[in-house]
Amino acid sequence: MPLVARTRGRDRALGSRGTLMALCQAAGLPVASACSGRGACARCIMTVLSGMAALSHPGARERRLLTRVGAGPDQRIGCQCRIADPSGDVEITTGYW
Ligand code: FES
Structure with missing residues (x-):
């Protein structure tokens, strides 16, 4: 259960397999977005x-967005981030779930 x-x-x-945003949406979880996952808004x-x-x-795109919004070290841009190690377990959340 990665x-x-x-x-x-x-x-x-x-x-x-896919971005965090795509995986959430495929499971029926809403993900905030103003750019449809193009890496421009950081709402995801x-x-x-x-x-x-x-x-x-x-x-580079995700780093720019994280810097722009003053993200903490535990935050990632959902439409830009993927699972790199499928054997690892990852837990995520948002402020609106
Ligand atoms: S949906 Fe806009 S940056 Fe991810």
Whole structure:
């Protein structure tokens, strides 16, 4: 179970192939966005509760967005970040789930 979304209602196990945003949406979890996942708005920002090492390294676009919004070290841009190590467990959440 590589990716788990922690929500107020119930936790959901997600897949491991695709961006965090795409995996959440495929599981029926809404993800805030004003750019449809093109890496321009940062509204899809997510908090990584555990498993940061199993995620892809942030590319230039994601690093720019994280800097722009003053993200903490436990935050990633959902439409830019992927599972890099499918054997690792990752837990994510947002402020609105
Ligand atoms: S949806 Fe806009 S940056 Fe991710």
